[in-house]
Amino acid sequence: MSAITRADVEHLGRLARLNLTPEEIDNFAGQLDVILTSVARISEVAADDIPPTSHPIPVENVYREDVVRPGLLRADVAAGAPAWEDDRFRVPRILGEA
């Protein structure tokens, strides 16, 4: 059973801004298929009384008090930024890149 098609991988590649070669697409389609098939096998053995989980720890309602605490100094942040101008992160042009 093949759950993942070449078209799926191409689509995911586009969404993740990855330039995939035809060989890579074939390769990843096979690998992702193995992963999905394995997960599907787990679903087969899980009985109806086992609800799907999205988190490994069964914890709920973890909250923070609404209190302000100091964060980062701007100079430190600037030092770590690839490009910085006028106290702001400088990023490449946004539209027209695709």
Next chain:
Amino acid sequence: MSAHADELMDYDQAVSLFEPVIGLETHVELGTNSKMFCSCPTEFGAEANTQICPVCVGLPGSMPVVNAVAVESTIRMGLALNCDIASWCRFARKNYFYPDMPKDYQISQYDEPLCTDGYLDVIVPTDDGPQVFRIEIERVHMEEDTGKLTHSGGDTGRIHGADYSLVDYNRAGIPLIEIVTKPIPGTGALAPVVARAYVAELRNLMRSLGVSDVRMEEGSLRCDVNVSLAKPGEPWGTRSETKNVNSLRSVERAVHSEIERQSALLTSGGRVVQETRHFHEDTGRSTSGRSKEQAEDYRYFPEPDLVPVAPSLEWIEQLRASLPEAPAAKRARLQESWGITDFEMQTLVNTDALDVIEETVAAGVEQSAARKWWMGEFARSAKEQGIELSQLRVRPADIVRVETLIREGALTDKMARQVFEGVLAGEGDVDSVIAQRGLVVVSDDASLLAAIDEALAAQPDVAEKIASGKVQAAGAIVGAVMKATQGQADAAKVRALLLEKLGVSE
């Protein structure tokens, strides 16, 4: 991109041919002290990138933790909108590439919103009297705001043609709630007015709950406006989505112009494209943005760094019991108690004066006097400064003091105005302004009589008229005395002294 202007159809003709269906998505920043998932401050107007930490700039290894007050505020808003509150729900990652979020995803809620299926009644004035529209609420969910981009290079700071962009992440991570309506049919020609009234009522509601101060001019409330048209009896058409409509007036105008645009398109054999449109405040029109023909794929999935939100029934009921009076009920109660007309009440609401006037009346001032001051001098001053009434320096206690002094005869109306002028200018409280400006009512008979003598001597012809019984001429002399005393005399007393002196009666 605005190379060609869209054809528009005359509005009256448009709504005679088509039934508009509208929908609104409203984003509001909550008024919490700290951000949604970290402890950074949320103050508006801080210097760029001074309210950031590893969580809100998405540094590797940093972990978000939910702000308890943001959850509480969302539940209270949901309850006020008559929603069901989920007993268990999760946050979701919305993945996209855009530098307004440094993580490359926004934490939001997707298929498990905290609040669902509510409604809000809005009242719209029509020629046949006020009409109530029930706006059905699809969902209210929590998410985080994005950073602020400034586009540089190219032409005038717009994203198109920009060479690069600069990002300030102070706003990234500020708690937002998004309130989504179900499609609203049946408003006909009133669609733009209903849309505006709905957003205004949402704003009133949030202010009354104290979950947000909703400063629209600071961008703390933003609307996406959906419009589609249908011929009567036919299925709804394709909708467009106009993004980032940021004032009540713009909401109304955006719906209005979109109805005109789509009608022109449909009657000339064209079709409406499902797309995002950008609203322009200056022209009141929108232009086409990106097309949504290819549905966006945000690859939502449950946020693995956060645990589910599962509010207990006890907590929800406790919040429900502590909700304040709904704005509509409060308006009805105050209108009756003050004995004012629909129109007068609407004016107070439109000026955002209802709360301060209510506070002033509660402090012991007559409602008519409270309305006079807030809707007159104070509203003018706030408008000049571009701020809200509640941000003025004058407090209800100041009005109580001034009204008391007027009643005791220690201040005239004119002097009261000068006192408030000083208070508004920051010269101090009522008594210190009076002391500094030397505002004392001249009430001793000797000085008033001296001023009257002077005025009579200056206008002998008027003096003669009054003495011959033409009492209405007295105004000229009283006016001269008031002028000579710089408004610090009691006009009624001046008049009485004058008539007595000339031996005539009213």
